[in-house]
Amino acid sequence: MDSGLVTSLSGALAQSRRIETIANNIANAETVGFKERDLVFEEALESAHQKDTRSDVDPGPLSKSELLARPMRENRPVLYGADFTNMKEGGMRSTGNSFDLAIEGNGFFEVLSPKGIRLTRAGNLSLDAQGQLVTRDGFLVLGPKAAGITVSTDPAQQNGGSASSRAIRVGNGNFEVDVEGNISRITAGARENVGKLSVVQVENPKALKLVGQNMFEAAPEAFVKTPDAPDMRAPASVDAATSPLPEPKENPLGPTNVAPRVHQGMLEGSNVNPVEQMTRMIQAQRLYDQNLKIMQSQGDMTSRLSDLGKF
């Protein structure tokens, strides 16, 4: 009986986590470049029952047919398996402000945060006191790496070293950004190229970690593709057969072989669909209630069982 209680409890907990995720999506429905998240649940197959029958050698993940061949277990608590970010593009909104940039297609701006280089799609930029392009938090927006310079992946190195030299100085006056991210400054009718925005592509968006402030941190398995290092998965370096992550069949960000386009005067809104979120919320609430109901009936059954002894 106890294991049944645990199962329902895990269900209720999972649904309340889900509500937390939905609350965050709704709270961020107006956040520039925000991507909605959803929790995916999985059954806790690897429960204690199985562990004692196993040898010390980990056989690795089981195939679906192997799993189905196993005898049914009565105890299957729910685990939050993974949550994933829905990387679908958010709606574009015209703002008419030349400091607002939106990326169409698979692409991220590179931003120098105090903890190292981060990626963002929030293009609501501004200038700092030195006339350099910065994000809302004052983090430098970076241009492409100069040819031949290798930037260390160590955050400390990135900060002190060459990364800050990739800042884009726009200075005073009007400027224009073309679809490729080239920035030109217009002074008294004359056009002068002042730099280029680094727009990198991500082949495996699932490996992006959210760090808040509209930024993502890219794990190495995200396969960040920069214009100067066009293919992180070059056949020579990664053997297709043993590659830990197969090429995602469908990249929700869009294909990486299509160059992203930068649009000035536009902002990408969040991709949160409030209707969907509200529906999911109702669903999660009902499932939560049902799990509680089951817990309650289990409790009733246990108490009746103990009543039996009184006869």
Added chain:
Amino acid sequence: MLNTLNTAATGMTAQSRQIENIANNLANADTTAFKKSRTDFQDLLYHNLQAPGAATSATTQNPTGVQIGVGVRVAGNVRDHEDGTLKPTQRDLDIAIEGNGFLSIQKPNGEIAYSRDGSLRLGAEGRIETISGYPVVPEIQVPPNSREIHISFDGRVSVKDEQGAQQEIGQIQLTSFANPSGLQAEGGNLYNVSPASGAPVPGTPMEGGFGRVFQGYLESSNVNPTVEMTDMIRAQRMYEMNSKVISTADQMMNALNQIR
């Protein structure tokens, strides 16, 4: 569930900040040279229940992890320094700056503030002043008995004396900033220098990227009431949705309390 309550509360706070900002934009829709501002939001830090890439066995790792967000915050109110439209007034001492640049104004405490409000007046001693009576810097003195003040595109101020002879009496200087959005608004259409704005760069109209001075015009605010109204409706609905999340969390907690 308590997290849910907090998350939804951050959403409600953020949306009410946005409504406050919209209210100020709309209230100033007719203020000379008023610059609208926009509320920008950011997601808060994530609660990492399971970091992406955490090991799920000796040979496998979780490709996405579990990260629960805890809400939203207002990242900033950014002022949009786009020019407002120029509105003809026919007054000699109304000037509008088309393009980059601010007028320098001396406040009563001696400090310099910056403004794009060009509705100027003549003070008691013939000095050119703002509507609040603060002198424009550098000071321009209009001689008594002069007629027809003329201000050229490049900011030169000239008058006709009693004999009808043209006489130049001063030059309007403009000041620009690397980041005008970083200026600190003081109210009264004045802005102060801040560390984020960069140092003031003085200059002459029509030179080195500075704008032109238009006599007989005033710059209207750059508020677009249609945009503000639609933003307001959106903000209100988002506020309501966040409050729905709170009541859902409340109902769930209620259900939990009923269980025993």
